[in-house]
Amino acid sequence: MAEAQNIPAGSTTTGSIAVAAESTVATRMSAPPSFDVADFPVPHGREEEWRFTPLERLRGLHDGTAVATGGGVKVAIEAPEGVTVETVGRDDARLGKAGTPVDRVAAQAYTSFEQASVVTVAKEAVLAEPIRIAVHGEGGVAYGHQLVELGAFAEAVVVIDHTGDAVLAANVDYVLGDGAKLTVVSVQDWDETAVHVGQHNALVGRDASFKSIVVTFGGDLVRLHPRVSYAGTGGEAELFGLYFTDKGQHQEHRLLVNHNTPHCKSNAAYKGALQGDGAHAVWIGDVLIQARAEGTDTYEMNRNLVLTDGARVDSVPNLEIETGEIVGAGHASATGRFDDEQLFYLMSRGIPAEEARRLVVRGFFAELVQQIGLPDVEARLLDKIETELKASV
């Protein structure tokens, strides 16, 4: 895991910088964004957006054969005072404002959900406690939609916990009013059989700050699209992610930051550890700086630590810059191995193998965990990392 841009042999990390008038981020997709599943052909697996995903493990979410079972997934929302929680029908005008589905499964989710949860934080309300959304799978197939909307200058923390077993396609919209501050922690702590696909759309208002922390530990297949665009100037987005991909798991995070307005900032940092045969992590980091987005400042980074043989990482940062009038734009991707020589070195200093591995993994994640800024979430993550380490190898 050397410095940025250093891509060791054996990894499948690729990177590219395109400077083009036409957005390849858009053209790389096999169909334009749409709310209607019928606008997307059933993927065959060779499309750019599907080529890393084992379609046969989507359990029919991609081809229309996964039928909602009803009551398959329970959503419970706990919110402090100053927050309105509603369950609304498909026709609610507030839904779908933050972004349009970009692939067939996200569109399937939007086409198929029957009710949506809407969480609204009134303008200027500053919440003392987090809003907690528990999404618990009870073994069924479900489609869902959630909206979290913050009025101007409101401040909130939302923790979404995914547990249990489910085949779930669900999108989440975050709409931030001017000057609002939202931190979202989405934890995918599924049972090892679960399938979870979803698109997270954030629409960041003028001078608003959005911080997303995506933590993926569980599931047979998890594929998430955290996406950000800006509704005004001066917005900031931080996208942090942490994943621990075990034997046989497929965990895929496909980010897009669309700098569509001037003077906005974004910073993406995802780190993952992998262990065990068939562990597969995919990270796609697309950043688009549109011609009108002067004064943009963006950086994206993905680091992977491969702990054992048999694990695979695909990391693809992609930066598209349509204007030269920017503050900064950069990306880095590196995949390193915890290899036998490192293990030998630590053990030759008396440190047992298990502790050596723990030392390296903790060190790898520590810097990112410290940036979360929520002590209870940080402590829980460190605990979870310990558990993951103990669970295998």
Added chain:
Amino acid sequence: MATLEIRDLHVSVEADNATKEILKGVDLTVKQGETHAIMGPNGSGKSTLAYSLAGHPKYTITRGSVTLDGEDVLEMTVDERARAGLFLAMQYPVEIPGVSVSNFLRTSATAVRGEAPKLRTWVKEVKETMSQLQMDPAFAERNVNEGFSGGEKKRHEILQLELLKPKVAILDETDSGLDVDALRIVSEGVNRVRESGEVGTLLITHYTRILRYIKPDFVHVFANGRIAESGGAELADKLENEGYEAYVKGGASA
């Protein structure tokens, strides 16, 4: 008194789908307080001896025994050997990203000593040792061996030697790639440990230069996978004048 006994040690490696024997019957006894220099040409098996003693998985022991105070070293895992009192200062120390030197040293000292060192005395101990090795205190916050210069890596190895206080220290070409100043500083560190009288030192080197700073009690010439000749410090002088040629050209079997 701690004694490392190596008897008839044969070691092989797998290379290009073939097994190659590198050590062909090494006999050596290192007692606490003694310093043995092992000298020999490139490819004679010196480093293989060092790594085999530490337990590197690349090397397969095919015959012989190694004991430390009667305990079978070859039965121990790598970390058990270190906790039993073996230390290998490596020629090419490995980078460990994400792990700071201070965290590493403390974890290691805790493992070797069997309990966590008391924080206050530990900090002082590390600071003093680093300053004797002329290491910047900021060094402690860097990641282990990451971006270290050759000299910094060697100082870091000797820092560990001083802190871990092994019974037997194996120094694998610690002198290689060091300028005269760094060689002196590193040698002084080794000498501080030797002066305690509690360590047996196995100094593996290609050059006689380091022996001006670290005086050996015994010098062994290593050639073709075994010790070809043993003597006192005067043997080093002979090597200095005559080189290894006599041993390389069939001298080893003489």
